[in-house]
Amino acid sequence: MFRPHTASSYFHRSLLLLANRRSSSALSSLSGASISRVELTYDRDTGIVWQTSSSKRIRPLYQTVIGIEIHAQLAIPTKLFSSAPTAAAPPNTHVHPFDLGYPGTLPSLSYSAVKASILSASALNCTVHKVSRFERKHYFYPDLPPGYQVTQQRWPLGSDGLVEFEAWRAAQPAHKKGDEKKRRRGDISKDVNANFNDANLSDGPSLVQLRIERLQMEQDTGKTTTHSTTVDNTTTYTSHIDYNRAGCALIEIVSHPDLRSAHEAAGAVEKIRRLLRHVGTCDGRMEMGSLRCDLNVSIAPLEDEFDASSDSDASQYLRNMRSNRSVLPADVGQRVEVKNLSSLRQIIAATEYEALRQTESSLDGVPTGRETRTFLVRPVNSQYPLGGETFCIRSKGDAVDYRFMPEPDLPPLVLDGETLGYDDTATTLDEYISDMMPESSDEAAVRLSKDYGLSDEVISVIISDPPAIAMLDESVDIARKEVHKLNHDDKELGSIPTLAANLLCNDLFALVKRSALEGIESTPSEDNDDELQSSLNHPISVEFSTVHGKRLGSLVAMLVDGSITSAMAKKILAIMFKDDLVSTPQQIAQANNFKVIADLNELMVLCESVVLEPKNAKQLAQYKEGGKNVWKIEKFFVGKIMSQSGGNAHPEKMKEALALVLEKVGSL
């Protein structure tokens, strides 16, 4: 039914949306007057808005209270309700009539989407409901052809989840305490009262708990882009719609307002992103829009909560705040929704902007009402070098009534054995989940230690990057299959996992990191992974490696076979990573003439030729003299022979051969 050509032919009508409400509404930026009246700073770690004077903290005023909504595109090949593919393609080519709301077309729920949603819900520790239902959410917009989005409202697939994470700053174990020099640009708060912060965070990185209210399946919309053309000083704006994205499967994850600071919000999003990537349901590429975040930010007054002059009181307050997240602070203001944030940096920037904006409004005696705002990426005001200004797209007065209605074209989704695709229809949802869920990182750690005997240090590096676990498993399997010599003893075979893990952790990670750095213009300091990731907007992961488990495994097999040395292995790995993305390590070794010479006779010939070389006659004579410097001469010969062999001589075997040759020659 999918018809790329005919479908695309319907689109040549570009849309003139003209000025809509967004541009007509005044951008509510902070007025200069109010800034001069009260100087404010936002602490991204604690989420407290301070009144400051000449950068010195005077009084804590407000506490931010934050909830998040995440839209994650499911990594599945077709759309939620139609057979159109989801892969990237020229505009309006991956479109099924259903995606365009052709009158009479009907939805067919994708099984892959159901599976991915169940796994996602389980990864976030949600209760997966055996029965969930679809509903329609109505609004008119050209990128939504049917005039409604099919979503889940009252009966979502998952609910009541819990995510534990570390706040953004503390997310990296490598973070050095007291290292105050490397501050992110624009991070005013930290400079102001570093002591206060550190005093309260010194209990070490603690886990924050975020309750997930619901996880629901829904459709994505088309993508609208605006183009302008200027003819004779008249600029015409046209809106173009690409329906390739229309109908793609999304999951929406809604949290409770349990977060208290910008860095907690960023940490929570990052954790959810990693969890979804771990179960393989979303690639988590925020910069590509496959994971988008909305924030609900409000502020709660602090005046009566604690006396800022007393550090102990302050830390007591912070402790309470952290332990009592499920209770909303008293007098919390109306929540403001900030839409469509596409990086952790934007999440931090938008929270900070909202904290300050809402505080100012409140100080001016006009607290912000419930509204929806959008985020402006480019910095407008020098006060916000990260960008982050938000502007209003909807306030309470013109809130949209979405007129939710049960979706009559879809029966309720019942997750019984039959729907889940089991022959034994008595199979339960719980059994399905345990069958389908990939190993958690904790389970992986235990297994890597037990089965592979890896050290804790290596394990902690590998499990911090879930794709690395899979890569290690694959390379070990491959290496075990490819090892040539049949007479390997158990000890040699047992060295495979360690060899593979070492190559992975030491060499491959370094290559991945270096190549990531090359992509950035202003190179952040290399040893601050935190900052590096924030500019990259994706983790440093072997997921982005050009060397995969198969080639790594072959390389390990060659090492175990002794056909290459570990120095060669490092060289081959570097070539595979950067210069030759397709060849096997064997082919690369051959092309570069990397071949261990381990045959004793061959080595003896080689040794003899070097030892007897006329220009080495002097050294040979010295050797024959004997004495305490004999070992120096031996070392000299080793170097010469190794270089003669192009590095290919097996070091141990070559020494053995040399000894025999010298013995023979010396006796002459």
Next chain:
Amino acid sequence: MNLPPPRLTIARASRLLRSSITSQQLCAHSLNLAIFGEDSLRLNAYTKLLSAKDVAEQASVSDQRIKSGQAKSLLDGIPVTIKANIAVGRWWELPTACSAILQGNTEVNTTDDVYESDVSRILLKECGAVLIGITNMDEFGMGSLGTYNGSVPTYNPLPWMQRIGTLIGPNTNDLDRHFLDQIIDSTSCNPHRLKIDELQQLLDEVKYWTSSDMEVKDKSKSPLYSPGGSSSGAAVATAHGSSLLSIGTDTGGSLRLPAAWTSTVGFKPTYGSISRYGVVSYASSLDTVGFVTGSSECAEIAWACLRGTKESKQDWNSYISRDSTARLYHSYDTSPETDAEPTGTNENPLDGIRIGIPAAFSLHESPRLISSAWSRGASFLQSKGATLVSIPESKVSSQWVKLSCAAYYVLACAEASSNLSRYDGVRYGKNHDVKQDTISSNGDTESVFADMTTLEQHISATRATGFGDEVQRRVLAGTSVLSSDRFHTHYEAAATVRAKLSQSLEKTFRCSVAEEDSDGVDVILVPTALSFPVVIDSLKGSGLDSTTAFANDVMTIPMSLGGFPSVSVPIHGSIPNTEQHSGANDQVGLQLFGPRGSEELVLKAARTLEFA
């Protein structure tokens, strides 16, 4: 009593195709009848008639199959029509004729891979039927009179058919001969083979009544009656004889009411039994694809062909996958007693079948003619071996039946407002120039538009000018009941009524009651409508306000809410020794319905009832 001429049945046509005539001849005759109906009788049954070439092309393929003994089904080579809200691929990719708002969107696609509904693919490609035309309807299926189609109303052909019946005289015994003569001599000017002066007289009369000059006419004598709606064209085409099987849709009675008013058989199978894929949605949880035929026997044949034989039901499953709600359909095993044939002899074909007569459906608004037809129908079924069981008020409450009408309009309007959101001028609907079309014409509108963004102005203008009045009324009502402050009071209340009524009806069926409970029934008999065809005026419509028109549906809505298979069968309604007359129609529609999946049993009872 004036009787319309006999109708050609599918069984007879099929037999003639295998002996005396070709499908090309039969379908050409059907097309002639259709053209005569449109041009001469001004019935407005069709929104589009296929060209003679397109019809002949389809028919010749059927002829080859029939000749070589490889007919696809009994419907192979049979002339059929499809309602305008159903996509039929090659000839009508987008079903644009179901509303004026879609008429800017004619998409022509000649490749094989076209947007085609499941039902038209099954009917035309898998069963081999020959499409004659697309039938007229109330816009988006909203309306019960055939007057909301955006132009001239569709007219009931019965008065003209009764005239023709009188003119060609009493039926000859040799019906085969009668039809063969007609088919072989068929012309589009005189397909009924009337004498020239009689034809001229008939045409003059048609002209007199359908001309716009109404002043001199005595309305009480007008032969222009409503055929009922919304599948008006489907019923009219069948009643006139141009179509032997007219596919339509039934949301709250859209097939059964027109069938009752045109003396045809209207069949709404179980909700979801025929895929809705490619059928323009009105109220998705109620919309059901069904058909109008000339007789119950035709309906049985059509049902068997469209559903597939027992052996090919496996194939059917792969088709219904395009309509997720169709997966809920399970055909109901006819109870062992009725399967144990041939206990029912020709004399008593309904032996062992229990027929329920619910007191709740006996409303005092029911005209005497209809009530008496109902009793007569029940007695007749009893005389054919059925056991009558009265269903007391305590089991099915008349309160629920009366409320069902309100519940239906809340739910149907809510779903309609949702389904019709897509006609916003962006992808579907005429793209109106806001200023030209709306603002300049009306000062008040200007102030309404002033608060809107340009996009909102475009959408509003498109919908305000593209939708007809009735559609706008229902979309507004639906938008209102879905709004957050009315959803709980209106929509949810309506859903509760729907559930209560469906459950109480379901509990009366034998398949759902405990075996020892002998009260269970197999099918239930009720009237189809509480009123007779109304006189309509080519200019002023029916004169009924739309709320009164809603009440026409009170007898058909309960089965729609419950998703039960239901068939309307015409029986003679005249009461001896009285002058009471039903206007256009001497016949009254009675309805038989059973539990979901019981189509075969319902149609079997209908076949008996037809002879009452």
